[in-house]
Amino acid sequence: MALIGTTVPARAQTPTLKIGVLTDLSGPYKDIAGPVAVACVRQALEDFGVAGKGMNVEVVSADHQNKADIGVSVVKQWIDRDGVDMITEVANSGVGLAVAGVAREKNKVYLNCGAATSDLTGVQCNPNTIHWVYDTYMLAKSTGSALVKAGGSSWYFITADYAFGKALLRDTSQFITAAGGKVLGSATYPFPGTTDFSSFLIEAQASGAKVLGLASAGADTINQIKQAQEFGLKMTVAGLLVFISDIHALGLDAAKGLVLTSSFYWDHDDRTRAFSNRLKPKAPSVRPTMVQAGTYSATLHYLKVAAAMGVAQAKADGAATVERMKAMPTDDDAFGPGSIRADGRCLHPSFLWQVKTPAESRGPWDYYKLLDTTPANQAFRPLGEGGCALVKA
């Protein structure tokens, strides 16, 4: 028996790192995240060269159906049964916050890219969570203050009548007022269930405001922009949460002139173009949204840290891995150089874009021109103001 023991090669079994992409594969956020987000994670594996570095990395994905209970049970199963070490994407703030709790409880790594709520790095922050791409504070600040600077001094809002819409309205109004602008009024519409916004558009026009702020998302925003065009609204329209997939759905005829905030645009510089072109074979018909590009950026950074600290160590302690991720500066083709703060907020610049007219656009997906940049250190909520317990430590 002893003989057999010595003849077996002394090659240690390389542990497999498992990444779980929890996303919306069938519902309203499918196009902003969904299958292309999974493709972006695979792209990160390829670009990092896991095979060449002797690492085994597996990617699994599941549909959270925008239900917190389903998201939580998938993640628990992933961790307990399948040995998943890192969870990423998770569009939908409700599911996003619920999963953060599970990652904390099981001491795994959680890199959220798709959820909007700034609570992930505020009152509900935890040592296992990093919030990568954007949040409501960043959207409100960039769109609110930058647009006032650009001459949009008076605003009227169309607001979805639920927590998300009201939070956006409140935060953006603060930045508008702080920048010297004025909010002249707001129409609150029932959510969900409103498809026709013409009444609100006419009231907005009658208010005499220069900017129409859309505190809404998804199909509602698309309908609002389409109908604003139809009614010949003579205002600058500012979408507070608009993705490039929405612009593609609208077409430039309807979306031209719209102002929006995004932390990523595929055609921004040579590095973003290089990343997007590498992704092309995996997602031939689209260009990535900021959420999808974020899953690439987050996964790449995670792999760098896991390789540096050793896969076995990374698997053993999620909080320690996140600690190392915060210590190492981030840098990748999609988001450029950046860093991660103590509260788990990933810092990078935010950009204010305007949608091109059909005449300015050279073809499909050539949609944005840059209006303004908020530098990384000013784009997000100041560290002390979020109420995150990790900050005091």
Next chain:
Amino acid sequence: MFTILGIPGPLLFGQLLLGLINGAFYAMLSLGLAVIFGMLNIINFAHGALFMMGAFVSWMLLEYVGIGYFPALILAPLIVGIFGLVLERTIVSRLYKLDHIYGLLLTFGLALVIEGLFRNGYGSSGMPYRIPAALQGATDLGFMFMPNYRGWVVLAAVVVCFLTWLIIEKTSLGATLRAATENAPMVQAFGVNVPRMISLTYAGGVALAAFAGVLAAPIYSVNPNMGSSFINTVFAVVVIGGMGSILGSILTGFGLGIVEGLTKVFYPQASATVVFLVMVIVLLARPRGLFGKAV
């Protein structure tokens, strides 16, 4: 500027007109439902999905074949109508002898399947569809800025609703149809092919939904869920108008559009709820609906 109840007159007129436009969609959709329920006794929950298919088929015609809006107004209802015919022959027809609830569950399931397939194939954020060049632009009515396309929607809806009502209530074909609903074996005995007639009626109701879908494509987001946001309100319209009443669903559709428009002036937060409030009141006071026959 004059005011009515503290609201500037032009704003009020504007909202009334917009309500009428929305009412046009409610009328067309509830009309199809009323035809199908009145003639087949099927509560067609797949109506929203078929409305969505109408919009999608017109988008596909433009995208893949290069066929524009006006031909699509005829072709899309035809294509979706044939799809409805196949559905009716293969699946829905098996349930005529059973209670309403079975038809409701089946068509609800069909709607989920159809919407799921479209979401899988075309994503969730939707497709762009331009307003046809001939209907672009707007007319200044003095009290409001009226997009030409919206005017066209009201006109098209009124014509289609009137024609449907005419066919069912005033022609011999309609008379036979109504007779077949009352007593199918008797009508069959006169040599009328009742099953075929029923199938065509279902297809006709479906085509009405698809027609509304084509009209909706340029102004609403063409996405797989577009029907589900309409369907609840439309069912309320049918119930208020009286299940199966053709004229009832048309008048109620336009009327509730206006009520909704007025609510948007006085208390916008309630504009999605007001239709259901009316439904509750009508059901309490007159359970068969405003235009329904006595049960």
